Amino acid sequence: MLSKVVAAAIAILVLPAAAGAATTHISSDPFTQATCAGSTTTNHRTEVEPDSFSNGSTIVSAFQVGRIYDGGACAIGFSTSTNNGTSWTSGLLPGITKWAGGGPNDRATDASVAYDARHNAWLVSSLTLLEAGGVRGNAVVTSRSTDGGLTWGQPFTTATGGDLDKNWIVCDNTATSPFYGHCYTQWDDHGAGNRLEMSTSTDGGQTWSAPATNNTGVIGGQPVVRPDGTVIVPIANANETAIGAFNSTNGGTSWSAVTTVATIRHHTVAGSLREGPLPSAEIDGAGTVFVAWTDCRFRKSCRANDIVLSHSLNATGTSWSAVSRVPIDATSTRIDHFIPGLAVNKASSGGTAQLGLTYYFYPAGSTQLSVGFIGSSNAGNTWSAPQTVANGMPSTWAATTSQGRMVGDYISTSYGSDNLAHGVFATAGAPTSGTSCSSVLDNCSEPMDSFVGGLAAGGSASSSAPVLYAGNGNVNAHSLWNVVDNNGSKHRD
Numbered sequence: 136m137l138s139k140v141v142a143a144a145i146a147i148l149v150l151p152a153a154a155g156a157a158t159t160h161i162s163s164d165p166f167t168q169a170t171c172a173g174s175t176t177t178n179h180r181t182e183v184e185p186d187s188f189s190n191g192s193t194i195v196s197a198f199q200v201g202r203i204y205d206g207g208a209c210a211i212g213f214s215t216s217t218n219n220g221t222s223w224t225s226g227l228l229p230g231i232t233k234w235a236g237g238g239p240n241d242r243a244t245d246a247s248v249a250y251d252a253r254h255n256a257w258l259v260s261s262l263t264l265l266e267a268g269g270v271r272g273n274a275v276v277t278s279r280s281t282d283g284g285l286t287w288g289q290p291f292t293t294a295t296g297g298d299l300d301k302n303w304i305v306c307d308n309t310a311t312s313p314f315y316g317h318c319y320t321q322w323d324d325h326g327a328g329n330r331l332e333m334s335t336s337t338d339g340g341q342t343w344s345a346p347a348t349n350n351t352g353v354i355g356g357q358p359v360v361r362p363d364g365t366v367i368v369p370i371a372n373a374n375e376t377a378i379g380a381f382n383s384t385n386g387g388t389s390w391s392a393v394t395t396v397a398t399i400r401h402h403t404v405a406g407s408l409r410e411g412p413l414p415s416a417e418i419d420g421a422g423t424v425f426v427a428w429t430d431c432r433f434r435k436s437c438r439a440n441d442i443v444l445s446h447s448l449n450a451t452g453t454s455w456s457a458v459s460r461v462p463i464d465a466t467s468t469r470i471d472h473f474i475p476g477l478a479v480n481k482a483s484s485g486g487t488a489q490l491g492l493t494y495y496f497y498p499a500g501s502t503q504l505s506v507g508f509i510g511s512s513n514a515g516n517t518w519s520a521p522q523t524v525a526n527g528m529p530s531t532w533a534a535t536t537s538q539g540r541m542v543g544d545y546i547s548t549s550y551g552s553d554n555l556a557h558g559v560f561a562t563a564g565a566p567t568s569g570t571s572c573s574s575v576l577d578n579c580s581e582p583m584d585s586f587v588g589g590l591a592a593g594g595s596a597s598s599s600a601p602v603l604y605a606g607n608g609n610v611n612a613h614s615l616w617n618v619v620d621n622n623g624s625k626h627r628d
Contacts, residue, residue: 158506158525158562161214162225163582166201171234173242176204178534178573181581182212184543185559188248188257190308192219192552195284196559197246197259198583200227201234202534202541204573206270206628207242210235211261212583214559215284219551220585228278230289231261238290240273241266244628245302252308253316254339257284260293260304260320264628272299272628275322277340293334293343298326301544301627304340305358305366312364314386319366321356325626328352328618329373335387349381349390351616354627355413355544361422367452369416369426375399377615378414378428378445380452393616396455402431402440404471406502406530409539410495413627415477415547421484423447425515427477427492433460433600439471442494444515458602461492463509463521466600469499472507478548478556480592488514489592491556493524493548504528504542506560510592519593524586525562531571532563534581540572542581544627555589 164180171177178201185198194216201209210232214225229236231243240263247260257280265273276290293302302322307314318336320343323329331353332346356370366383370393379393401412416426424447431437441460448454464470473495480489490511495504505526510519533540542561549557564580566572572579 157587158584159587160582161196161223161559161585162198162212164200166209166234168576171201171209173201173203173209174205176535176573177209178202178204178579179577180579181534181572182583183534183541183561183581184246184545185547185561185583186247186545187547187549187557187559188250189549189551189557190250190252193217193283194220194549194551194557195248195257196547196583197228197248199244199246202536203242204535205537207244207264209242211243211246211259213259213284213287214583217283219553219555220557220589223585224285228259228261228287228290231263231276231278240264242270247303249304249306249318250308251306251316251318251339256281256339258304258306258318258340260302261290262299262302262322262628270628271297272325275299275302275320277304277320279340291341293320294322294332294346296324296326298324300325301355303357305360307360307364309360309362309364312362314364317386319358319387321358321368323353323373329354330618333387333390344387347387347390349392350618351393352618353616357414357416359416359418359424361418361450363422363450365451367424367447369396369414369424371413372615375401375411375413378426379616380424380455382451384451394453395615396426396445397458399428400430400432400437402434402437402471404440404473405497407539408530408533409536409541409544410473411544413544415475415545417477417479419479419484419488420481422450423484423488424452425477425479425490427461427475429473429475430458432458432602433466435603439469440473442472442475442492446515459515460600461509462518463496463507471497474543474546476546476548476558476560478550480550480554482554486514487512489550489554490515491548491550491590491592493546493558493560495542502530504530504533504563506562508556508558508590510556510590512593522590524558525584528563532565532581533561533572534579535573551589553589555591557585557589559583559585
């Protein structure tokens with residue numbers, strides 16, 4: 136068992152890549168089956184499902200460490216750069232699980248990162264899990280760092296429950312906002328039909344309000360905050376058949392009904408890979424919200440996925456643009472794209488908003504995982520040529536879970552003060568023994584990676600293409616968000 140926070144600088148290791156980009160390891164799993172036996176199938180030497188957030192030249196990422204087959208991981212790890220990704224310091228968040236710093240919980244998952252400017256605190260929200268009576272999410276907790284994300288204290292409890300899932304955190308960092316210093320955490324209560332829950336902190340994540348709800352069935356929300364203090368939460372419904380958004384204009388006291396942004400057309404990817412059309416959301420400096428997800432509406436017979444995009448058209452997120460595709464490849468290809476991590480440069484806005492998108496893809500006819508990046512310097516109207524930053528990774532090299540091979544339900548990209556995008560994502564190397572990850576104990580090679588240097592937005596590729604599938608047919612928009620109808624559906628720990 137690891138009883139102390141592990142924190143050590145990570146040396147830059149460059150991996151082969153195509154199209155002039157390369158990656159660097161920023162963290163790796165320190166456990167073995169001897170130091171964390173979460174189950175007989177604990178995927179050691181694996182790290183999955185990162186989020187990241189930036190403030191100035193500091194980028195903080197957090198992720199699962201030692202993914203366990205039937206839910207969660209041994210611990211939540213972090214990796215922090217204070218120099219726009221030139222070097223990274225990594226470790227484990229203490230006091231969450233029994234495997235790292237003597238925490239009370241068996242497992243942890245669903246890490247999300249925020250920065251609270253008013254209280255000068257970095258925050259990581261995590262979901263904790265217990266094993267007795269079946270693996271379930273028993274609490275949402277918040278870890279804090281007040282030294283720039285380099286060391287972390289014991290976690291504070293945000294919420295408790297019988298079966299919670301898919302939390303996300305954000306803070307209001309606009310000094311002129313009436314709710315400056317408010318932080319907001321979203322999750323769903325899977326045991327109550329994936330019912331939305333929201334809680335608010337005004338003291339840097341140390342105490343949290345009683346949960347509030349708008350009584351909708353949801354999963355995978357990613358709240359963002361406009362400069363005027365309005366919180367907008369892009370989210371999927373509990374069946375992952377629609378993307379919507381709701382808001383609070385009163386500092387989290389109450390939350391609006393959900394506006395449907397679009398229904399989803401999704402192609403199940405090959406390789407027994409765990410993935411789905413959960414949203415990735417970001418906001419520009421003026422308060423326009425962008426949301427990306429995986430969708431096949433532009434493909435004949437829905438035979439492959441694009442990454443698609445919509446943006447808010449008003450100040451409350453109740454009106455949205457038509458869905459457009461990110462033009463990574465021609466619609467005639469069989470190249471499948473999935474698990475987007477969207478970034479928007481907070482120093483940009485309007486027609487010159489800079490967007491960066493990191494994503495996974497399969498080359499046509501292949502289940503060799505690859506990681507790509509594409510950027511836009513004009514709010515998604517046109518895009519740069521895509522870059523491949525990692526490739527040649529059979530899906531069997533990724534951690535095995537009860538829902539398929541796993542790199543993450545989400546990944547992340549953040550802009551630093553260098554005005555460059557920095558993606559954070561899991562890569563997979565050949566197992567040290569056996570033929571696939573976890574076919575032999577402790578044989579995996581799935582570290583957390585980022586770009587070597589940041590990547591720029593820009594380019595002239597058009598996103599225009601005909602929509603072949605506009606939605607899901609005979610689905611009533613109101614019932615998409617019904618708690619009872621969604622009861623017992625998606626679970627993403």
